[in-house]
Amino acid sequence: MREEKALFIIFGGTGDLAQRKLYPALFNLYRRGHIQKSFAVIGTARRPWTDEHYREVVADSIRGSVDADFYTEAMVENFADHFYYQSHNVNDTEHYMILKKLAQQLDDEYEIGGNRVFYLAMSPRFFGTIAEHLKTQKLVTDHGYNRVVVEKPFGRDLATATELNQSIEKYFPADSIFRIDHYLGKAMIQNITAIRFGNSIFRNLWNNRYIDNIQITLSESLGVEERAGYYETAGALRDMVQNHILQIVSLLTMNAPVSFNDQDLRQEKISALKSLKVYTPDEVAHNFVRGQYGPGEGVHAYRDEDNIADDSAIETFVAGKLEVENMNFAGVPVYIRTGKRLATKATRIDVIFKKMPTNIFPGVALTNNVLSIDVDPNEEITLYINDKDYDTGFKMKQLPLAYRNQNRDCPEAYEKLLHDLLRGDATNFTHWEEVKYSWQFVDAIRSAWDMETPAFPNYESGSMGPQAADELLARDGKQWFFDP
Ligand code: NAD
Numbered sequence: 001m002r003e004e005k006a007l008f009i010i011f012g013g014t015g016d017l018a019q020r021k022l023y024p025a026l027f028n029l030y031r032r033g034h035i036q037k038s039f040a041v042i043g044t045a046r047r048p049w050t051d052e053h054y055r056e057v058v059a060d061s062i063r064g065s066v067d068a069d070f071y072t073e074a075m076v077e078n079f080a081d082h083f084y085y086q087s088h089n090v091n092d093t094e095h096y097m098i099l100k101k102l103a104q105q106l107d108d109e110y111e112i113g114g115n116r117v118f119y120l121a122m123s124p125r126f127f128g129t130i131a132e133h134l135k136t137q138k139l140v141t142d143h144g145y146n147r148v149v150v151e152k153p154f155g156r157d158l159a160t161a162t163e164l165n166q167s168i169e170k171y172f173p174a175d176s177i178f179r180i181d182h183y184l185g186k187a188m189i190q191n192i193t194a195i196r197f198g199n200s201i202f203r204n205l206w207n208n209r210y211i212d213n214i215q216i217t218l219s220e221s222l223g224v225e226e227r228a229g230y231y232e233t234a235g236a237l238r239d240m241v242q243n244h245i246l247q248i249v250s251l252l253t254m255n256a257p258v259s260f261n262d263q264d265l266r267q268e269k270i271s272a273l274k275s276l277k278v279y280t281p282d283e284v285a286h287n288f289v290r291g292q293y294g295p296g297e298g299v300h301a302y303r304d305e306d307n308i309a310d311d312s313a314i315e316t317f318v319a320g321k322l323e324v325e326n327m328n329f330a331g332v333p334v335y336i337r338t339g340k341r342l343a344t345k346a347t348r349i350d351v352i353f354k355k356m357p358t359n360i361f362p363g364v365a366l367t368n369n370v371l372s373i374d375v376d377p378n379e380e381i382t383l384y385i386n387d388k389d390y391d392t393g394f395k396m397k398q399l400p401l402a403y404r405n406q407n408r409d410c411p412e413a414y415e416k417l418l419h420d421l422l423r424g425d426a427t428n429f430t431h432w433e434e435v436k437y438s439w440q441f442v443d444a445i446r447s448a449w450d451m452e453t454p455a456f457p458n459y460e461s462g463s464m465g466p467q468a469a470d471e472l473l474a475r476d477g478k479q480w481f482f483d484p
Helices: 016-031 051-065 075-079 091-110 123-136 158-169 187-198 198-204 225-234 236-253 262-274 283-285 413-422 431-452 466-472
Strands: 007-010 039-045 082-088 117-120 146-150 177-179 209-221 290-291 317-322 336-338 345-351 370-376 380-388 394-403
Touching: 007 091, 007 336, 016 039, 016 051, 016 075, 016 413, 039 091, 051 082, 051 262, 082 091, 091 123, 117 123, 123 146, 123 158, 123 262, 158 431, 187 198, 187 236, 187 370, 187 380, 187 431, 209 236, 225 236, 236 262, 236 317, 236 336, 236 345, 262 431, 283 290, 283 317, 283 431, 290 431, 290 466, 317 466, 336 466
Parallel strands: 007 039, 007 117, 039 082, 117 146, 146 177, 209 336
Antiparallel strands: 209 345, 290 317, 317 336, 345 370, 370 380, 380 394
């Protein structure tokens, strides 16, 4: 196993993301041997923690999220010994000088060789100032790599995203900035490229001659929970569509990359996002639906949740019909929907193939072939075909040919992404140009919506969203394939 050497500096080391995702992901890399001896982690945040307390927090986060069959207490303790805490205010120059000394000391002690990962697990409003200080206070090394990782949200529209990007690119070269979209680390999302470009049957069918429509569903059964403050400034369009959903759309509709490497793949994703038709306000009204949940069985309406305005116009649901204007996908509607307090939690893609051009079986109904990719919760691929009933006479039924990943120890999204990061592989991170075209598409919807006050709430908690989301397909003579 090749050992990746790195010093991680995690800004926001006491935060939710660090504890729920980053520490377990680093531990899994450790137990699999991707990081071994030559690594150390400095956690920084405002709280005055000691190294001992920090190590306890790290150990607890592992005990709380990694399956007990996969580790021993000794492993957890040895791993946590690599963690150091430095209390820090991101605006205070002196703190960066202290951080630099500690980083140098750990680099020597663990023989890291100058590789640094600066993980910005905190509010994006601090990204610019952190990037500036890292550079001016010389926390970057000249004898290893220096990589910056940033989390979503990356801006709230194209203008703010551009500003944010410039504030980082001023101090770090574009190829050292890794923008996380954790959906790109999910096994079944990564499988899209494998299915499309590793199988000649799909290569030949993956276009407007054979695909009738594509449906993407990212539904949550929970409400806004403790993210009210952020959600009231974002809404489902910014929170889910601009990043996760459009990333999935780009993987499904891009042309074949010349080769499976980060540059070629990103090039095609950028082109796919550039091909999205940016709607006029009238087209937005025709092709997009927004919703906000009302009460349901035992649960409040969005407007009655804590820290939510009584007259909030924030959408907790979006459905839309996208048009991809390239040779292969022109004319194939891509229907998307995402929302909170829906009937079930699911992330899935349903690719609906066209009906047979003619039906030679008198009195027998033929269904569309469908390729379903269940991303969450099951990691399952199903191909639906028409099959003869095993009976006398000649009847047909829809037969699901399914494969479900049963491996309990599959690397989780953050583990895979951190591993890619250590190897310098940016395939599963979002390029700035992708962010740019995504915002361009989303801004057109947002600005059309901002011209009118919506009649909210307009869907019941526990349903699959407003009726208009079904009508969006019905008027095209279609329906949602996934109907929980
Ligand atoms: P959080 O509020 O739990 O943690 C924020 C961290 O920043 C804390 O460690 C806090 O001490 C530190 N901090 C705040 N102000 C500071 C200052 N002036 N100086 C030094 N440290 C300061 O937030 P989180 O949920 O961990 O999210 C972190 C980032 O990741 C955010 O950008 C968020 O949007 C993004 N994100 C989080 C999740 C998640 O699941 N939590 C998912 C996707 C993206």
